[in-house]
Amino acid sequence: MIFGFRTKVFVLAMMTLLCPRCGNPAAHPLHRSVTKFTLFFIPLFPVKSRYTTQCTFCGFTNQLSKDQAGQLRQGGGQSLPPRGYGANQYPPRM
DSSP: OOEEEEEEEEEEEEEEEEOTTTOOEEEEEEEEEEEEEEETTEEEEEEEEEEEEEOTTTOOEEEEOHHHHHHHHTTOSOOOOOTTSOTTOOOOOO
């Protein structure tokens, strides 16, 4: 084929968020999917960008706008500290 489309997915950040579906605090990677127009298998220009987060506990995928993704990436989201440990504590050694 002479022309087509190719999508690449980039992980922008990894955050601990409260999942809207299962309600568990879990890791959520922030993904950016970029679809580019290709000519002779050479990517030329982006056609579409999409931002999503996905709960690693239940698999729920949430689509975000570019502004929402920027706020989450800057720490303006509902990030939570790791469960069960203080800010300067490490897990107990056994």
